[in-house]
Amino acid sequence: MLPAKRIVLCDVHHQPKYRFYRRIEVGLGVKIVCIEWVDSCSDGDWQSKENALTHSISQCASVGFLVRKTKSDVLIAQSESYDTGNISGLMAIPKKCIKSIEVIK
Numbered sequence: 001m002l003p004a005k006r007i008v009l010c011d012v013h014h015q016p017k018y019r020f021y022r023r024i025e026v027g028l029g030v031k032i033v034c035i036e037w038v039d040s041c042s043d044g045d046w047q048s049k050e051n052a053l054t055h056s057i058s059q060c061a062s063v064g065f066l067v068r069k070t071k072s073d074v075l076i077a078q079s080e081s082y083d084t085g086n087i088s089g090l091m092a093i094p095k096k097c098i099k100s101i102e103v104i105k
Helices: none
Strands: 006-011 021-026 032-039 058-069 073-080 087-094 098-103
Touching: 032 073, 058 087
Parallel strands: none
Antiparallel strands: 006 021, 032 058, 032 098, 058 073, 073 087
16 A cells, blocks of 8 residues: 655755755655657677668657656656655656656556
């Protein structure tokens, strides 16, 4: 059974000397989303120019808890602990790379 909604603090700068926190809501009411997006793709191997012409961007899909949506990016979390309210597996996806966002739950 899911716990009631709660507020937790999240370190958003990952700098031990300067710690800035913002409030995020987790628990009931959090949206689970599937984001389709494109990513850059690199290959460091030696190859022919003909083979290099087939190289392209990566088509991606990521599913997670919607943590934040801003003008510049969307932040999702892979996991949430119902015991502590902590989240992990954060991924910020630039809005310019997003093709679609579907709310799953």
